[in-house]
Amino acid sequence: MTSLPAPPDRKLGLVIDLDTCVGCHACVIACKGWNTETYGAPLSDMDAWGAEPEGTFLNRVHSFEVRRDDAPPMVVHFPKSCLHCDDAPCVTVCPTGASHKRAEDGIVLVNEDACIGCGLCAWACPYGAREMDAASKVMKKCTLCVDRIYNENLSPEDREPACVRTCPAGARHFGDLADPDSAVSQLVAARGGMDLMPEQGTKPVNKYLPPRPRDTLATPPLRQPAPEPDQAPASGFLGWLDRALDRL
Amino acid sequence: MHPAPSLIVFTVFSGLGFGLLAWLGLGAALGGPVPLGWAAFGWYGLGYGLAGAGLIASAFHLGHPERMLLAFTQWRSSWLSREAVLAVATLALMAPHAFGSVFLSAPLPVFGALGGALALVTVLATAMIYASIRAVPRWHHWTVPAVFLSAALAGGALLAGQALAGAALLATLAAALVAHWRIGDGRFRASGSDAGTATGLGGLGTVRLLEPPHSGRNYLLREMVHVVGRRHAMKLRAIALGAGVALPLALVLLAPASPIALGLAALWHAAGMLAARWLFFAEAEHVVGLYYGREPARA
Numbered sequence: 001m002t003s004l005p006a007p008p009d010r011k012l013g014l015v016i017d018l019d020t021c022v023g024c025h026a027c028v029i030a031c032k033g034w035n036t037e038t039y040g041a042p043l044s045d046m047d048a049w050g051a052e053p054e055g056t057f058l059n060r061v062h063s064f065e066v067r068r069d070d071a072p073p074m075v076v077h078f079p080k081s082c083l084h085c086d087d088a089p090c091v092t093v094c095p096t097g098a099s100h101k102r103a104e105d106g107i108v109l110v111n112e113d114a115c116i117g118c119g120l121c122a123w124a125c126p127y128g129a130r131e132m133d134a135a136s137k138v139m140k141k142c143t144l145c146v147d148r149i150y151n152e153n154l155s156p157e158d159r160e161p162a163c164v165r166t167c168p169a170g171a172r173h174f175g176d177l178a179d180p181d182s183a184v185s186q187l188v189a190a191r192g193g194m195d196l197m198p199e200q201g202t203k204p205v206n207k208y209l210p211p212r213p214r215d216t217l218a219t220p221p222l223r224q225p226a227p228e229p230d231q232a233p234a235s236g237f238l239g240w241l242d243r244a245l246d247r248l
Numbered sequence: 249m250h251p252a253p254s255l256i257v258f259t260v261f262s263g264l265g266f267g268l269l270a271w272l273g274l275g276a277a278l279g280g281p282v283p284l285g286w287a288a289f290g291w292y293g294l295g296y297g298l299a300g301a302g303l304i305a306s307a308f309h310l311g312h313p314e315r316m317l318l319a320f321t322q323w324r325s326s327w328l329s330r331e332a333v334l335a336v337a338t339l340a341l342m343a344p345h346a347f348g349s350v351f352l353s354a355p356l357p358v359f360g361a362l363g364g365a366l367a368l369v370t371v372l373a374t375a376m377i378y379a380s381i382r383a384v385p386r387w388h389h390w391t392v393p394a395v396f397l398s399a400a401l402a403g404g405a406l407l408a409g410q411a412l413a414g415a416a417l418l419a420t421l422a423a424a425l426v427a428h429w430r431i432g433d434g435r436f437r438a439s440g441s442d443a444g445t446a447t448g449l450g451g452l453g454t455v456r457l458l459e460p461p462h463s464g465r466n467y468l469l470r471e472m473v474h475v476v477g478r479r480h481a482m483k484l485r486a487i488a489l490g491a492g493v494a495l496p497l498a499l500v501l502l503a504p505a506s507p508i509a510l511g512l513a514a515l516w517h518a519a520g521m522l523a524a525r526w527l528f529f530a531e532a533e534h535v536v537g538l539y540y541g542r543e544p545a546r547a
Contacts, residue, residue: 002322002324002325002326003324003325004325018448018449025461028461052464052465053464054462054464054465054466055466056467057462057466060461060462061461062457062459062460062461062539062540063457063458063459064443064447064449064455064456064457064458065455065456065457065458066449066452066453066454066455067453067454067456068452068453068454069453073453074452074453075458076447076449078447080461080539089381089382089383091325092325092326093325093326093327093328093380093381094322094325094326095318095319095320095321095322095326095328095329095332096315096318096319096321096322096329097318097321097322098318114315114318115311115312115315116310116311116312116313116315116316116318116319117310117311117312118309118310118311118319118328119309119311119471120328120377122467122468122471122472123249123381123383123384123471123472123534124380124381124382124383125383125536126382126383126441126534126535126536127536127539128468128472128536128539131466131467131468132311132467132471134467137311137312138311138312194448195448196445196446196447196448197441197445197446197535198445199439199440199441199445200382200383200439200441200535201382208448210448210449210451210452211449211452
């Protein structure tokens with residue numbers, strides 16, 4: 001059913017800390033590894049050993065530069081995956097009912113057996129969170145590792161999305177964002193967690209924590225060559241030579 | 249957006265077919281043709297043929313066309329599903345009228361009028377598939393259904409031999425196209441999305457992509473960050489207006505009674521609309537391009 005459910009009581013999602021992310025892409029690889037082995041069609045690679053390799057990924061890390069007027073430029077690594085939006089446009093456009101948002105925990109999923117591969121949901125998503133797999137011809141997207149988080153065959157510490165479990169910097173957090181007392185909600189409140197492209201009206205569940213203010217060091221203005229150090233007049237023989245050459 | 253040939257053929261030819269069926273179905277009420285016998289066979293055959301060819305072309309866009317029947321289930325929320333349901337309903341409702349006209353010389357105008365009206369609603373649904381996508385600001389506007397509907401009605405009028413109505417509708421189409429292009433050029437900026445809102449970092453300074461997430465291509469770039477040919481946009485707009493509107497308009501005004509002139513006008517119109525529809529996809533910018541360092545072209 002591609003109508004959206006009533007706002008769920010639980011909203012599982014991710015909180016991504018742009019201050020802490022080091023841009024190592026470990027989450028990208030952990031995601032691809034887990035989601036190729038288990039849930040649904042594998043994430044294929046095309047021309048993997050050829051001249052133009054490419055593949056399907058559910059999570060990718062972009063790196064941005066922020067240029068500031070009164071401070072040096074800042075590099076921000078930016079992991080991006082499905083935001084499991086409350087008002088998910090990718091769900092309502094689906095003609096077959098394959099794309100859906102779960103009423104019990106708000107996870108947005110694709111039923112691959114019902115996907116006709118029309119690609120309209122990927123067009124409707126402003127974030128580029130969906131990719132059509134070139135081998136299986138069905139739409140792939142982040143499942144929030146729905147096959148890990150409820151999986152009682154895994155030890156409790158592994159019952160979180162693969163990207164969160166693997167992040168060596170602790171930049172990714174998983175929890176219930178509908179519960180104001182959850183660790184992730186408190187993190188969002190404390191750090192000013194934000195939505196991506198709020199003007200698109202999607203009401204994302206995932207939040208991003210902005211970089212903390214950096215120390216300001218008393219450095220000379222950048223982008224200008226440092227001034228030549230003031231030269232004290234030389235003394236002795238070199239001083240005489242300097243003055244003699246000046247007089248020539 | 250990637251201008252997929254299957255989608256260009258689908259939208260142009262199903263639009264023409266349903267436009268013709270609208271004229272044939274609503275003919276009695278609007279003073280259009282009420283053909284009988286072999287003439288009806290030719291006209292309804294053309295209408296059903298164009299609409300059917302367009303719908304079949306759309307199936308080539310699918311990764312799993314064998315599951316196509318599922319696309320008729322989600323008409324409550326999805327314009328694509330509505331389009332599928334309406335297209336089939338139009339062809340089914342029109343069938344008794346067409347059958348009666350061809351084989352019994354007895355048109356059934358009630359079925360004709362219902363089918364003709366549904367044909368126009370089908371074209372509206374086709375347009376809304378695109379106009380409902382907020383992430384493509386150029387499409388998310390009323391000028392999209394205006395272009396699709398006026399093109400279907402104008403093309404249908406030419407095919408149905410309606411010179412006078414065709415001329416008026418061609419003029420309407422020209423106005424709709426120009427409005428779509430002129431307003432469309434400012435839509436991305438009006439959407440308020442830029443690299444700053446896409447990353448949430450706009451409050452800190454000027455955001456630009458430093459390193460893309462991968463060095464090669466991917467599905468998103470191919471499908472939604474199509475940039476080839478945008479620099480020819482003005483030339484293609486001139487071609488679309490010239491072939492799609494000006495030339496057919498001149499033909500129907502010079503020889504309104506000549507079936508050959510009307511046929512030629514319809515052919516030129518179809519060619520012009522193919523160029524216009526290619527541009528409709530090729531110059532539409534998706535906001536996901538902001539994550540790949542693609543700022544919209546400045547109007």
